[in-house]
Amino acid sequence: MEGRLKECNVMDASAAAPEQSGRRTSELPCENRDLSEKLRSCEKENANLIARNRELRKEVVVLQAENEALRRQKRMDEDTLEHLRELLRESERKERHLLVTVAARELEAGPPLHESEFEEIIRSSQQQLTAFYEEKMCAMQAEMDRFYAHASACIQEKDAIIAALKEEEM
Numbered sequence: 653m654e655g656r657l658k659e660c661n662v663m664d665a666s667a668a669a670p671e672q673s674g675r676r677t678s679e680l681p682c683e684n685r686d687l688s689e690k691l692r693s694c695e696k697e698n699a700n701l702i703a704r705n706r707e708l709r710k711e712v713v714v715l716q717a718e719n720e721a722l723r724r725q726k727r728m729d730e731d732t733l734e735h736l737r738e739l740l741r742e743s744e745r746k747e748r749h750l751l752v753t754v755a756a757r758e759l760e761a762g763p764p765l766h767e768s769e770f771e772e773i774i775r776s777s778q779q780q781l782t783a784f785y786e787e788k789m790c791a792m793q794a795e796m797d798r799f800y801a802h803a804s805a806c807i808q809e810k811d812a813i814i815a816a817l818k819e820e821e822m
Contacts, residue, residue, distance in 0.1 A: 700821075707817060711810060718806060725799055732792055736785070743781050750777065 754770055 704817070704821070711814070714806075714810065718803060722803065725796075729792070729796065736788060740785070747774075747777065750774075 750773065754773070
C-alpha cells in the first residue's frame with residue numbers, strides 16, 4: 653500500500669512539471685483526473701486496511717484474554733487436583749490409623765473386633781470416601797464442561813467473525 657502511495661506521489665510530481673516530461677498541456681487534466689482517482693482508491697484501500705487492522709487487534713486482545721482465562725482455569729484445575737490428592741493421602745492416613753487402632757484394640761484385654769465388624773468398618777469408610785470423591789469429581793467435571801463449552805462457543809463466534817470479514821474483503 654505504501655508503495656502505491658509513493659507511486660502516486662511520483663506520478664503527481666511528474667504531472668506537476670509538464671515542461672520536464674515533455675507532455676502537452678491538454679493531456680494534464682486527464683492525467684490529473686486519473687491520478688486523483690488512483691489517490692482516492694489508495695486512500696480508500698488504506699482506510700479499509702486500517703479498519704481491518706483495528707478489527708484484528710481487537711480479535712488478538714480477545715484471544716489473549718481467552719488464553720489467559722484458560723491458563724487461570726488450568727491452574728485452578730491443577731490446584732483442585734492437588735487438593736483432591738491431599739484429601740486422598742489424608743484418607744489413606746486415616747485408614748492406616750484405623751487399622752492400627754483396630755489392631756491395638758485386638759491386643760487389649762477387651763473383646764476384640766470380629767472380622768465381620770472390622771470388614772464392615774472398612775467397607776463403610778471406603779463407601780463414604782468413594783461417595784465424597786465421586787461427588788467432588790462430578791462437580792469439577794461439570795464446572796470444566798461449562799467452562800470449555802463457553803470457551804468453545806466464543807471461539808466459534810470469533811471464527812464466524814473472521815470468516816465474515818474474509819468474505820467481506822473478497
